Amino acid sequence: MKSGHHRLKYHKGRFRSKTKRVKVIERYMRAAFRKMEMSKEVTSAHHFGHVSRVSLYAGKLVNFMGGQKKLQYLARISGYSHDRIRDPTELVSHEERSASYMRELLKKRYEKKPMKIIYEASRRHGELPALSEVGKNIVRDSIVFADKFFEANGAYIAFRRAMFMGERVDRRKQAEGKGWDLKKPEDIRKAAIEFTKDESVKRIKAFSDLSKIPEFMHPFVKYQVEWQKRLLSGLEKGEPGMINLVTTLYTEGLKEKPRQLDPVIKEYKPIAKEDAKFKKEAIDYLDGKLFTKFEELCGKKLRR
Ligand SMILES: [Fe+2]
Ligand SMILES: [Fe+2]
Numbered sequence: 001m002k003s004g005h006h007r008l009k010y011h012k013g014r015f016r017s018k019t020k021r022v023k024v025i026e027r028y029m030r031a032a033f034r035k036m037e038m039s040k041e042v043t044s045a046h047h048f049g050h051v052s053r054v055s056l057y058a059g060k061l062v063n064f065m066g067g068q069k070k071l072q073y074l075a076r077i078s079g080y081s082h083d084r085i086r087d088p089t090e091l092v093s094h095e096e097r098s099a100s101y102m103r104e105l106l107k108k109r110y111e112k113k114p115m116k117i118i119y120e121a122s123r124r125h126g127e128l129p130a131l132s133e134v135g136k137n138i139v140r141d142s143i144v145f146a147d148k149f150f151e152a153n154g155a156y157i158a159f160r161r162a163m164f165m166g167e168r169v170d171r172r173k174q175a176e177g178k179g180w181d182l183k184k185p186e187d188i189r190k191a192a193i194e195f196t197k198d199e200s201v202k203r204i205k206a207f208s209d210l211s212k213i214p215e216f217m218h219p220f221v222k223y224q225v226e227w228q229k230r231l232l233s234g235l236e237k238g239e240p241g242m243i244n245l246v247t248t249l250y251t252e253g254l255k256e257k258p259r260q261l262d263p264v265i266k267e268y269k270p271i272a273k274e275d276a277k278f279k280k281e282a283i284d285y286l287d288g289k290l291f292t293k294f295e296e297l298c299g300k301k302l303r304r
Contacts, residue, residue: 018073025080026052032084044163044253044261046086049286054146055079060291061142064298065135074114075139078121082143099123134214149217150290153207153224155281158196158231159265161203162246165195166253182254192250193235193243200232219297227281234274241272245279262286 033048042048058075067075084098099122107115121140128148129141165171172182174195180187207225210218234242248268252258266283270276284290 018070022055022073022076022080025077026055029080029084036086041086043167044160044258046083047261049260049262050151051080051083053286053288054082054143054151056288057146057150057291058139058142060294061145062138064295065138065142067138067142070114071117071139074117075121075142078118078139078143079146081118082122082125082147084122093126095123095126128212131212131214145217148207149221149224150285150294152203153221153228154285154290155227155278156265156285157203157228158242158245158278159249159268159282160261161199162192162196162249163253163258163261163264165192165199166250166255167258168253171195172254188251188254189243189247192247196246196250197232197235200228200235204228204232216298220294223293223297227278230274231278239272239274241270241275241278244271245275 029051030048033042033051036042037047055076056079058079059072062072062075081102082098083094085101086094087097099119102122103115103119106118110118117137117139120137121143124140125143125147128144129136134141171191175182175187175191178191180191182188182191204225207221207228210221213221231242231246235246245268249264252264258264265279265286268275268279270279284293
């Protein structure tokens with residue numbers, strides 16, 4: 001009786017300490033992004049909201065794939081830290097740099113094995129694991145899947161992509177090359193539509209090859225890509241809602257000091273049915289609710 005009581009306390013203590021470790025990284029990354037914001041390293045594609053959602057959804061994915069609690073914590077930690085460093089030149093990949101940087105910070109506090117898992121998840125988050133590798137490091141798998149299928153997809157990406165097109169220096173030069181004056185509303189609208197379409201075509205193509213994606217994720221990936229297709233066809237057909245959405249977000253991205261993407265989405269005022277649907281879905285995603293949809297589409301737990 002007595003030892004059972006002790007054991008319970010011990011487990012409680014362990015549980016608290018792991019939760020605390022996630023909290024410590026969360027706080028650290030929040031501060032790191034605040035600093036990066038001042039030196040203008042933060043964009044709509046790379047900001048605190050991004051890493052915190054990768055962390056959240058990766059943790060849920062590990063659970064879904066049958067990973068134990070301790071792996072879920074490692075996924076939460078890797079999710080927060082996977083994009084710690086963004087080097088615009090990318091001479092050394094940001095994956096590699098973030099992984100090494102975080103290892104230096106964490107190695108004194110983490111044992112070898114969990115440290116290796118965090119490091120590998122971060123270092124190899126840039127590309128999908130080969131199908132034969134899936135399951136070998138589910139922390140890494142879950143970071144990649146959260147980064148690509150949740151964060152770089154779905155209705156949310158319509159907002160993020162349009163805003164990012166405004167932020168990108170190469171796209172501004174491209175607009176200039178086309179003779180567009182990005183101070184004129186008409187030209188802003190043209191650029192917003194053209195660039196968002198252009199980028200969407202590429203991304204839809206990349207996500208449509210399901211042969212490299214684990215089968216259990218196919219229904220969800222298709223669902224997510226469907227939103228991108230709706231975005232593209234809406235723009236092609238000249239749907240007012242879609243045009244308003246991309247133009248509004250692109251305009252934000254063009255600003256000297258763009259606001260944070262998440263509040264911009266929350267404050268977005270739809271003008272038609274279609275953009276209202278995108279907004280609702282994106283907000284559900286921001287609020288962490290997309291995992292319910294994922295489970296509905298992919299079935300119940302894989303193992304356990
Ligand atoms: Fe990344
Ligand atoms: Fe990322």
